[in-house]
Amino acid sequence: MMAESLVGLVLVSHSRVLAEGTADLAREIGVGRIAVVPAGGDVDGGLGTSFEFVERAVEAADRGAGAVLIADIGSSVLTARTYIAETERSVRFADAPFVEGAVAAAAAAATGAGLDAVADAAREAYSHRKT
Amino acid sequence: MAESPGAFDAARAAAWITASARLIGGAADRLTELDTAIGDGDHGRNLTRGFAAAAEKADGADTPRGVLTGAGSALVSATGGASGPLFGTFLRRTAKALPDAPVVGPDDLADALAAGVAAVRELGGAADGDKTMVDALDPAVTALRGALAEGASLPAAVERAAEAARAGAEATIPLVAHKGRASYLGERSAGHEDPGAASTALLWSALAEATGADDG
Numbered sequence: 576m577m578a579e580s581l582v583g584l585v586l587v588s589h590s591r592v593l594a595e596g597t598a599d600l601a602r603e604i605g606v607g608r609i610a611v612v613p614a615g616g617d618v619d620g621g622l623g624t625s626f627e628f629v630e631r632a633v634e635a636a637d638r639g640a641g642a643v644l645i646a647d648i649g650s651s652v653l654t655a656r657t658y659i660a661e662t663e664r665s666v667r668f669a670d671a672p673f674v675e676g677a678v679a680a681a682a683a684a685a686t687g688a689g690l691d692a693v694a695d696a697a698r699e700a701y702s703h704r705k706t
Numbered sequence: 707m708a709e710s711p712g713a714f715d716a717a718r719a720a721a722w723i724t725a726s727a728r729l730i731g732g733a734a735d736r737l738t739e740l741d742t743a744i745g746d747g748d749h750g751r752n753l754t755r756g757f758a759a760a761a762e763k764a765d766g767a768d769t770p771r772g773v774l775t776g777a778g779s780a781l782v783s784a785t786g787g788a789s790g791p792l793f794g795t796f797l798r799r800t801a802k803a804l805p806d807a808p809v810v811g812p813d814d815l816a817d818a819l820a821a822g823v824a825a826v827r828e829l830g831g832a833a834d835g836d837k838t839m840v841d842a843l844d845p846a847v848t849a850l851r852g853a854l855a856e857g858a859s860l861p862a863a864v865e866r867a868a869e870a871a872r873a874g875a876e877a878t879i880p881l882v883a884h885k886g887r888a889s890y891l892g893e894r895s896a897g898h899e900d901p902g903a904a905s906t907a908l909l910w911s912a913l914a915e916a917t918g919a920d921d922g
Contacts, residue, residue, distance in 0.1 A: 617786050623748075623787060624790075625786070626783050649886060649887060650786070653788050653791040653830065654791050657782060657791035657795055660829070
């Protein structure tokens, strides 16, 4: 399958480092086949969220099959959901744990799963127990 | 510029945003103090920045809908924190529900504000009494509609709404937070006014100022 037809991921975090680190991990799981784009921190480089960063990240992640957004907490969630409510693009917000959801979504997306299936994979990560 | 007291036009919409920027900027230290008690201490600074950006966009449109859409977009982009999406959504969804006309009547304005409140509820998922901005928004819209139904003028009805918003904000003091960072504090969040409700009350005071101004 061509890379262009795979669903992309956008990881929205208060922290640039957390977003980038989680994106590294998800890319590894996605065996380099999918676009995983971090949108972390505010425009001044501090902790926070930026609507512009989310917009730009989705533009980079959506290569034709749309993108799934996963957010960490608070304003990241609200910013991602506000973007989703306003955009014309094919996007889904996945209510998912940040790291586990990103990994699960990347694995699903790399298999060529569609938008809803990728978002579902991220949501199901809530049920992956550690004990 | 502005039409009769009952009318809400682009000039009054712009006046609402600039008055909001002034009131919120003036209360920034108090809002930050409230947010330091139960939040992450950035509310005053964030909202001041957001409304300053919104006020810069406030003169660029011919309809209340255009003014509030532009202001809401600026808030979403420039505010940072959870307040940007929430206040921006309130203004943008209020705008979207307004007739696309140069002047809108009191009932259309009240209905649109109610749509804005509903959008904030949907985005944030807050219920009444969760100690959020909804606790100021909801009583304000209810009071506005009630006053208009009783035949009050728009300035009088918005003044009642602003009083209800202030009372709603103060009523968040004993509440335990169920949304946002304050919810992690559990019972310890009680005893502090919710900063989002406090700034929301200022927004309604600004609307009262804008609808009541120069109507002699």
